[in-house]
Structure formats: C-alpha cells, structure tokens
Amino acid sequence: MKFTKLLASAALVMGLVTAAHAQDKTKLGFVYVGPIGDGGWTHEHEKGRLAVQERFGDKVESVYVESVAEGPDAERVMTQMALDGADMIFATSFGFMDPTINVAAKFPDVKFEHATGYKRADNVSTYSARFYEGRAIQGLIAGKMTKSNVVGYIGSYPIPEVIRGINSAFIHARKANPDVQFKIVWAYTWFDPAKEADAAKVLIEQGADVILQHTDSTAPQAAAQEAGNVVTFGQASDMSQYAPYPRVSSIIDDWAPYYIARTQALMDGTWESKDTWDGIGAGMVGIGEISDAVPADIKAEALALKASLADGSYHAFTGPLNKQDGTEFLADGATADDATLAGMNFYVEGIEGTIPQ
Amino acid sequence: MDLSSINPIFFFAGFFVAATPLIFAAVGELVVEKTGVLNLGVEGMMIMGAICGFAVAVESGSPLLGFLAAAVGGAALSLLFAFLTQVMLANQVASGLALTLFGLGFSALLGQSYVGVKPPRLPDVNFGILGDIPVFGPIVLSHDIILYLGLVLVVAVWALLKYSRVGLVLRAVGENHDAAHALGFKVKRIRTLAIMFGGACAGVGGAYISLIRVPQWTEGMTAGIGWIALALVVFASWKPLRLLLGAYLFGGLVQLQLNLQAAGVAIPVEYLAMSPYVMTIVVLVLLSRDKGAAPGSLGRIFHASS
Numbered sequence: 186m187k188f189t190k191l192l193a194s195a196a197l198v199m200g201l202v203t204a205a206h207a208q209d210k211t212k213l214g215f216v217y218v219g220p221i222g223d224g225g226w227t228h229e230h231e232k233g234r235l236a237v238q239e240r241f242g243d244k245v246e247s248v249y250v251e252s253v254a255e256g257p258d259a260e261r262v263m264t265q266m267a268l269d270g271a272d273m274i275f276a277t278s279f280g281f282m283d284p285t286i287n288v289a290a291k292f293p294d295v296k297f298e299h300a301t302g303y304k305r306a307d308n309v310s311t312y313s314a315r316f317y318e319g320r321a322i323q324g325l326i327a328g329k330m331t332k333s334n335v336v337g338y339i340g341s342y343p344i345p346e347v348i349r350g351i352n353s354a355f356i357h358a359r360k361a362n363p364d365v366q367f368k369i370v371w372a373y374t375w376f377d378p379a380k381e382a383d384a385a386k387v388l389i390e391q392g393a394d395v396i397l398q399h400t401d402s403t404a405p406q407a408a409a410q411e412a413g414n415v416v417t418f419g420q421a422s423d424m425s426q427y428a429p430y431p432r433v434s435s436i437i438d439d440w441a442p443y444y445i446a447r448t449q450a451l452m453d454g455t456w457e458s459k460d461t462w463d464g465i466g467a468g469m470v471g472i473g474e475i476s477d478a479v480p481a482d483i484k485a486e487a488l489a490l491k492a493s494l495a496d497g498s499y500h501a502f503t504g505p506l507n508k509q510d511g512t513e514f515l516a517d518g519a520t521a522d523d524a525t526l527a528g529m530n531f532y533v534e535g536i537e538g539t540i541p542q
Numbered sequence: 543m544d545l546s547s548i549n550p551i552f553f554f555a556g557f558f559v560a561a562t563p564l565i566f567a568a569v570g571e572l573v574v575e576k577t578g579v580l581n582l583g584v585e586g587m588m589i590m591g592a593i594c595g596f597a598v599a600v601e602s603g604s605p606l607l608g609f610l611a612a613a614v615g616g617a618a619l620s621l622l623f624a625f626l627t628q629v630m631l632a633n634q635v636a637s638g639l640a641l642t643l644f645g646l647g648f649s650a651l652l653g654q655s656y657v658g659v660k661p662p663r664l665p666d667v668n669f670g671i672l673g674d675i676p677v678f679g680p681i682v683l684s685h686d687i688i689l690y691l692g693l694v695l696v697v698a699v700w701a702l703l704k705y706s707r708v709g710l711v712l713r714a715v716g717e718n719h720d721a722a723h724a725l726g727f728k729v730k731r732i733r734t735l736a737i738m739f740g741g742a743c744a745g746v747g748g749a750y751i752s753l754i755r756v757p758q759w760t761e762g763m764t765a766g767i768g769w770i771a772l773a774l775v776v777f778a779s780w781k782p783l784r785l786l787l788g789a790y791l792f793g794g795l796v797q798l799q800l801n802l803q804a805a806g807v808a809i810p811v812e813y814l815a816m817s818p819y820v821m822t823i824v825v826l827v828l829l830s831r832d833k834g835a836a837p838g839s840l841g842r843i844f845h846a847s848s
Contacts, residue, residue, distance in 0.1 A: 222650060224658065379751050391801075
C-alpha cells in the first residue's frame with residue numbers, strides 16, 4: 186500500500202515537472218491518417234513536422250499519432266493531445282474536419298490547423314495546396330504518353346479535392362489528345378496497398394497504359410512496374426524510387442514552409458484563423474523531376490505549362506468549359522473562382538460515368 | 543456501361559490471387575480456434591510475415607526462402623501470444639489485440655530500409671501443355687506455387703480434422719479442455735503448437751501480399767485483411783471447405799467492384815465494401831440457432847487445476 190502510494194506520488198511529481206517544463210516550450214501535435222512510412226501523403230506531413238523541429242530546436246516539442254481513423258477515433262486522439270498540453274494541433278486529412286471542429290470548441294485556447302477542409306472557427310485554420318495545378322501537368326503528359334488512349338485514375342473518396350484533380354487532369358489530357366478516355370475507380374480508402382494495387386491492375390487489364398492515383402501508398406507504382414509499359418505519377422511525395430519508369434513525374438506536397446510560418450506566428454502571438462490555399466507559385470505544390478522516359482518536346486510543353494501556372498498567367502480551369510451534362514461551366518476566357526473549386530462536385534464534359542453519392 | 547471491357551480471364555485469375563492471403567490466414571486461425579484458442583492477432587502476424595518474407599526474399603534473392611522466413615516470423619510472433627495466454631493465462635482477446643498492435647509497430651521498425659525496394663518475382667508454375675487449355679489454363683493454371691499450396695493446405699486441414707487421430711485430439715481439446723486433460727492430452731502443448739501453426743500460416747499470407755499481390759513493402763500494408771480473415775473463420779462456421787468458398791466470395795467481391803467501376807458501371811461501392819462483415823453478421827445470427835458450430839472451449843483459459 187505504502188509502496189503504491191509512493192509510486193503514485195512519484196508519478197504525480199514527475200507529471201508536474203513535465204507540465205512545468207512544457208510551459209516554456211511550444212507543444213505541437215500532428216494527427217496522421219496513414220503511417221509515416223507510406224511514401225506519400227503522410228510521409229510529406231511528417232517531413233514538414235521534422236522541418237519545424239529542426240528550425241526551432243528546443244523551443245518546440247512535437248508529437249504525432251499515425252494511422253488515425255477518420256471519425257470518432259480522431260476526436261479521441263486530438264482531445265488527448267489537447268489534454269496533454271498541446272498548443273497547436275495539425276489535423277492532416279479531410280475526414281478529420283468535423284472531429285477537429287468538435288475538439289476545437291472544447292479547447293478554445295488550443296489552435297487547430299486542418300488540412301484540405303472548409304470548416305473554420307476562431308481557433309481553427311484551414312490550409313490546402315492547389316494540387317489541381319499539378320494535375321494539369323500530369324494530364325498533359327498523360328494525354329501525350331498514352332498509346333491506348335485510356336488513362337486509369339484511382340480515386341480515394343468522391344470529395345471536391347479529388348474530383349477537382351480528376352477534372353483538371355482530364356481537361357489537359359483532352360487538350361493534348363482529343364481521343365483520350367478516363368477510367369475512374371474509387372478505392373474508398375486513402376491507404377490500403379493491396380486494394381490500390383488491385384485497382385491499378387484492373388485498370389491496366391482494361392486497357393489503361395497511364396495510371397494516375399489519388400491514394401497515398403506507392404502500391405499502384407509497384408503494380409505498374411510489374412505490368413511494364415505503364416506510366417505513373419508520384420502522388421503527394423516524389424516516389425522517386427520508381428523513377429525513371431514507370432514514375433515519370435510527380436506532385437510533391439511541401440508543407441514545411443507553412444508549418445514553420447504557423448509555428449512562428451503562434452510563438453509571436455500573431456496566429457489568427459485563416460484559410461490558406463497555395464499552389465505551384467508559392468511552392469506548396471512541387472512538380473517532381475520529369476524523367477527521361479518522357480520525350481523532350483512533351484517535357485518542354487509540360488514545363489511551359491508549369492511556368493504559366495506558377496506566375497498566374499494561366500488558370501487550370503479556364504473556359505470555355507462545359508459540365509458533364511452539357512450545361513455551361515465557364516464562358517470563353519473565364520476562370521473558376523475558389524468557392525466553385527472548393528465545392529466542386531461534378532465532372533466536366535467528356536468524362537464518362539457518375540460520381541458516387 | 544460497357545461490360546465488354548472486363549476480360550473474364552483476368553477477372554477470375556485476379557480472384558485467385560486476391561483470395562490467397564485470406565485463405566492462408568483464415569485456415570491457420572481456423573486450426574487455432576478449433577483447439578479452443580481465439581487469437582485476434584492475425585493482422586499482426588500477417589504483417590510480420592509480410593516484412594520477414596520481404597526482407598529475406600530481397601536479401602537472398604529467393605522468394606521461396608522469403609515465404610519460409612515469413613512462416614518462421616509469423617510463428618515466432620505467435621509464440622509471444624502462446625506465452626501470454628498458455629503460460630501466463632492472460633486474457634486471449636486482450637493478448638490478441640496487443641499482438642496486432644505490436645506486430646504493426648515492430649514490422650514498421652524492421653521495414654525501415656525496405657521501402658521502395660523491388661522484391662524478386664516468384665515464377666508461375668509451368669504446367670506445360672495443360673496451361674494452353676483455353677480459358678481454364680490462363681485462369682487456374684497460371685499462378686505461382688504458393689497459391690496452389692494454399693489450396694492443398696485447406697484440403698489437408700479438412701482431411702486432418704475430419705479423418706485423422708490428430709484432428710480428433712485437436713477438436714477434443716477445443717470442445718472441452720477439461721475432458722481432454724482428463725484423458726491425458728497435453729492441452730497447453732497442443733494449443734501452443736496450433737497457435738504456432740496459425741502464426742506460420744498468417745505469416746505466409748502476409749508475405750503473399752508483400753511479395754506477389756502488390757509487390758512491395760509499405761508500413762501497415764495488410765490494412766485490415768487479418769480482420770477479414772477472422773470474420774471469414776466465423777463465416778465458414780469453422781469448416782475448412784466452406785472457408786475456401788468464403789475466401790473466394792470475399793476476395794471476389796473486391797475484384798468485382800473494382801472491375802465494374804473501371805467498366806463504368808455505377809455501383810454502390812460502400813455496400814460492397816462492408817458486405818463481408820454484413821455476411822458474417824448474418825451467418826452469426828443463423829449460427830446462433832445451432833450452438834454446436836463454435837468450439838466449446840473457444841476463448842476460455844485452461845488451467846490444469848480446475
């Protein structure tokens with residue numbers, strides 16, 4: 186009895202010590218949807234966290250929890266982080282949106298940063314990258330590189346972020362090659378290598394010789410490598426271990442500058458709730474090196490498109506464009522505004538199939 | 543809608559490949575549960591097998607050695623479970639869950655340097671002229687040796703449980719461990735061996751994902767297949783041949799929905815994704831009328847004094 190009492194009080198003292206110690210440190214929490222070794226989405230967020238840690242050294246203490254299921258589990262993890270004294274929590278998946286809002290309401294003094302969502306509060310900021318700009322470049326290369334004129338697309342969930350990417354890729358693939366068709370498969374998961382590989386195989390069996398993926402693992406790359414003669418693109422991370430072929434280019438999410446800026450703002454007391462949506466120009470979306478498997482003229486065209494997207498002289502959604510049902514989406518020369526893009530829930534004209542509801 | 547783009551030969555061939563990890567993991571768990579032990583650590587043992595098999599296959603250049611290592615890795619991890627539940631008499635459900643968590647974490651640690659590495663390919667079995675039989679050849683006779691081993695294993699387990707003395711002893715231990723003990727059978731030893739067999743099978747199933755189905759190593763790559771294998775054992779009501787059928791049904795549904803989607807058929811994917819679990823629940827309800835299906839001592843701790 187005495188011994189347990191002793192232990193308990195020792196633990197209490199230790200707890201007090203760490204709590205007191207934590208006061209002078211800024212404590213950050215990161216919630217990840219997949220494992221940090223997924224080689225894609227979560228891997229890049231982890232790189233951002235490490236960059237913050239390196240930049241601020243002892244002044245920052247950061248913790249992360251990986252493979253957190255979207256839904257109530259995320260709420261539990263974030264609550265625990267807040268109770269443990271986190272000053273700012275980064276929730277890095279779309280499905281963490283409502284849990285983030287719920288937990289943020291309970292902890293008004295803790296700052297929250299939610300990736301790719303659209304719900305904000307006084308202590309909840311949102312941030313995302315204009316991945317669709319990268320998709321435009323992938324679409325162009327895909328349209329030029331396909332010989333079967335069938336491009337396979339592995340979607341995760343039918344949410345605006347993913348649909349936007351499909352539309353952007355399709356518009357630019359069609360521009361490069363009027364005969365191109367998209368075959369779209371929804372995996373209903375962000376991370377399930379076996380299922381992602383199966384989806385890639387099915388698309389290849391049904392004639393696709395270019396695979397675009399909006400899921401997090403490198404499994405589709407492995408499946409394409411196995412099949413041979415199939416072009417892929419790295420998603421979220423460079424996935425350069427599959428370069429120069431099948432992976433011919435990639436979209437790289439670079440969160441480090443944003444994470445450092447927000448941590449700095451928190452330390453300076455200038456943090457405020459806002460929405461950040463940066464693209465190629467601001468460096469949040471990187472385009473991985475276009476490998477030599479792509480002919481030089483196509484590569485030059487892709488780089489020109491990248492430059493025009495970066496300096497803002499061209500918008501990836503520029504009219505004339507119609508929606509799938511034939512009604513007008515954008516008039517000649519008009520560009521889509523951010524609100525339309527953020528809530529995009531329709532395919533553009535030419536894509537076959539319906540978006541699952 | 544254009545169903546003609548689905549090639550039935552690829553489709554059914556994909557069926558077999560998708561079902562094989564499930565078959566291995568589930569048939570191992572079936573034997574374990576037949577001896578009255580509920581090991582919820584299938585997912586953890588699978589992922590351990592996936593990384594052990596992958597690492598050894600890459601280092602040695604031999605996929606078959608990889609599968610052997612996967613079996614050893616899975617069995618080694620299952621020994622931890624055996625120690626906890628058979629020696630320390632810990633709760634089986636909690637120990638199994640702990641095994642899954644431990645396996646996921648430990649495999650991630652082991653696999654650090656194997657991300658992005660391409661494993662050696664296991665060649666398909668050459669059936670010679672038989673492989674040229676139209677339709678049948680490319681669907682059934684175009685696979686690797688491990689896939690066929692899985693089919694043989696299911697039949698062997700079925701025959702063993704049904705006709706052999708060993709099978710009778712296994713079932714006796716699972717149905718009533720006190721009676722089996724009174725008859726002089728070493729309940730703990732038998733259970734430990736069964737747990738190791740289950741671990742080895744789960745390990746091979748995991749390695750089938752990392753070496754053949756994907757093929758690559760990624761952390762957490764089994765992504766819930768171990769849990770489907772657990773459901774499958776219940777779905778099959780502890781009967782090996784029904785388990786085979788269930789594995790094709792569960793594995794086939796995934797293939798079917800991906801194929802239909804790629805062909806442009808609008809289908810409610812969410813329902814298909816949850817269908818294995820729904821079917822398992824339905825089977826559980828049906829089974830509840832027939833109390834004899836589950837092994838009598840399933841999940842109960844045995845101590846010789848009681």
